[in-house]
Amino acid sequence: MARAVTTQKKMIYTLVAWAIGLLIFFPILWIFLTSFKTEAEAIADPPSFFFFEWTTENYGVVQERSDYLRFLWNSIVLSLGSTFIGVLIAVPAAWSMAFVPGKRTKDLLLWMLSTKMLPAVGVLFPIVLIANALGIYDSYLLLIVVLTLINLPIIIWMLYTYFKEIPGEILEAARMDGASLRNEILYVLTPMALPGIASTMLLNIILAWNEAFWTLTLTTVDAAPLTAFIASYSSPEGLFYAKLSAASTMAIAPILILGWFSQKQLVRGLTFGAVK
Amino acid sequence: MGSITLRQVTKTFGDVTVIPPLDLEINEGEFVVFVGPSGCGKSTLLRLIAGLEDVSSGTIEIDGQDATQTSPAKRGLAMVFQSYALYPHMSVRKNIAFPLRMAGVDKAEQEKRIAYAAKVLNLSDYLDRRPGQLSGGQRQRVAIGRAIVREPSAFLFDEPLSNLDASLRVNMRLEISELHKNLATTMVYVTHDQVEAMTMADKIVVLQAGLIEQVGGPLELYHTPRNLFVAGFIGSPRMNFIEGPEAAKHNAPTIGIRPEHIDVSGSEGLWKGRVGVAEHLGSDTFFHVHDTGLAETLTVRVNGEVGFKYNDTIFMTPQPDKIHRFDAQGMRIP
Numbered sequence: 001m002a003r004a005v006t007t008q009k010k011m012i013y014t015l016v017a018w019a020i021g022l023l024i025f026f027p028i029l030w031i032f033l034t035s036f037k038t039e040a041e042a043i044a045d046p047p048s049f050f051f052f053e054w055t056t057e058n059y060g061v062v063q064e065r066s067d068y069l070r071f072l073w074n075s076i077v078l079s080l081g082s083t084f085i086g087v088l089i090a091v092p093a094a095w096s097m098a099f100v101p102g103k104r105t106k107d108l109l110l111w112m113l114s115t116k117m118l119p120a121v122g123v124l125f126p127i128v129l130i131a132n133a134l135g136i137y138d139s140y141l142l143l144i145v146v147l148t149l150i151n152l153p154i155i156i157w158m159l160y161t162y163f164k165e166i167p168g169e170i171l172e173a174a175r176m177d178g179a180s181l182r183n184e185i186l187y188v189l190t191p192m193a194l195p196g197i198a199s200t201m202l203l204n205i206i207l208a209w210n211e212a213f214w215t216l217t218l219t220t221v222d223a224a225p226l227t228a229f230i231a232s233y234s235s236p237e238g239l240f241y242a243k244l245s246a247a248s249t250m251a252i253a254p255i256l257i258l259g260w261f262s263q264k265q266l267v268r269g270l271t272f273g274a275v276k
Numbered sequence: 277m278g279s280i281t282l283r284q285v286t287k288t289f290g291d292v293t294v295i296p297p298l299d300l301e302i303n304e305g306e307f308v309v310f311v312g313p314s315g316c317g318k319s320t321l322l323r324l325i326a327g328l329e330d331v332s333s334g335t336i337e338i339d340g341q342d343a344t345q346t347s348p349a350k351r352g353l354a355m356v357f358q359s360y361a362l363y364p365h366m367s368v369r370k371n372i373a374f375p376l377r378m379a380g381v382d383k384a385e386q387e388k389r390i391a392y393a394a395k396v397l398n399l400s401d402y403l404d405r406r407p408g409q410l411s412g413g414q415r416q417r418v419a420i421g422r423a424i425v426r427e428p429s430a431f432l433f434d435e436p437l438s439n440l441d442a443s444l445r446v447n448m449r450l451e452i453s454e455l456h457k458n459l460a461t462t463m464v465y466v467t468h469d470q471v472e473a474m475t476m477a478d479k480i481v482v483l484q485a486g487l488i489e490q491v492g493g494p495l496e497l498y499h500t501p502r503n504l505f506v507a508g509f510i511g512s513p514r515m516n517f518i519e520g521p522e523a524a525k526h527n528a529p530t531i532g533i534r535p536e537h538i539d540v541s542g543s544e545g546l547w548k549g550r551v552g553v554a555e556h557l558g559s560d561t562f563f564h565v566h567d568t569g570l571a572e573t574l575t576v577r578v579n580g581e582v583g584f585k586y587n588d589t590i591f592m593t594p595q596p597d598k599i600h601r602f603d604a605q606g607m608r609i610p
Contacts, residue, residue: 176328178350
């Protein structure tokens, strides 16, 4: 039986939901709008909402002052690189924990997750020192390794939950059918877990893209991604709100678009197994 | 090709012994059924033969070769699982081709063998479908097809029919028996259903708690069960067991008599009782008789319909040469 909900109640709930949604979305909208204002209008009081002189001048200035495309490229390399390497390591790890669990598997999973609870700043100096000693400070290598390691627990956890949903008998059937371990993972497990692997990769790309602590502290120029690009607008010459907003819009746009187009996949991935 | 020998095979999970030392000989071309109640170790035993579980000790020989340490992929056995275990992302054709692809069989030969399997199993019209688009019976056929194309030295079946509905189960039972006659390949079949065991097997292995209670042909088990467990497990409805003075008359602590070996009458007989529930199958009727003073309930089987009603008095006489006698340890007294 459907619950009795009056039309009036429905309308109120809908309005409340929209209000909350807009409230959450508002900062992003505001950044977007500000990026099209002049610096004077950006700090005007009271601020104008839509009725100002729209200008794309800020975008031109930002591109001129700093090479947006290079930061974008770095963000792509770092997020994709760390995700691919992470998944390559995580698939066999999750396979063994899901299908050949030992006595300590549960503890191991919890231990891995607990590393995410460690304050990142606690290992900042060791990592900076190691990076300097190896001469890899501000390099793709360092950033990809660090981003892979900090997200690896999440990738393994997610893949583990997907793999748990796959009946072990199917893998056993593959073994009986003469498949080696490599073929079993390549031809049977991976295709079956593809939706899960895809959403894990998507989420990880987003996490890596947005990661700011390590990307800001471990880069200067060569490997600096979009997070550094935004940060560079926040301090030295005082705050230029319009230019900062333009830079922020440019930095978040790619991941926002990616998220928009993959939201169905993401939601399915994140709720996988919750509903049979 | 297709003989399997188990020597002193054991299996323990942690501290739990699932299979105590066990010896078993499966001959080439035989249809062997492992039967027993759930948890008796029959599936574990099959998985040990398949190589999906490692033996804790002992050896498994396949065609005279020690295969104890051989990986499942290299044992040359094919297995059909209870859940069918088809690859959901592959078409029926690709499912059946998978073992051939893994073995590196060339395309033309693959096609030939797929066509043969599809013909034998009536799957020709479904080759391009996904497993999800098939019925339970068809899925089971695909699973069997995937096993056939490998031309294995033996087939292993793990309760393959238990997910099917009753009428389909009877059909598939016949199909598998038919397949065995045609291929003449060794088949090892696990079931908890003694009817499947009786109807399909050349040799039945009755298991309880990992121990082999008896090995023999279906009728051998039916006529001369080695102990009380086998006597009670094989045959449906199950054998009646009687203890006390009535058994003492036959110089045994326990006697057993099958429901079909008791003659009934409304007026005279050796034993007297009151009719309880009657199960009418049309061809036969099972009466559950109470208040006999022999056992809580005696079950008798009568051909066709007989006019006893609930609470009627019934007289029963066992056929003297069909009485089984068991000693205090539950072993058969010859």
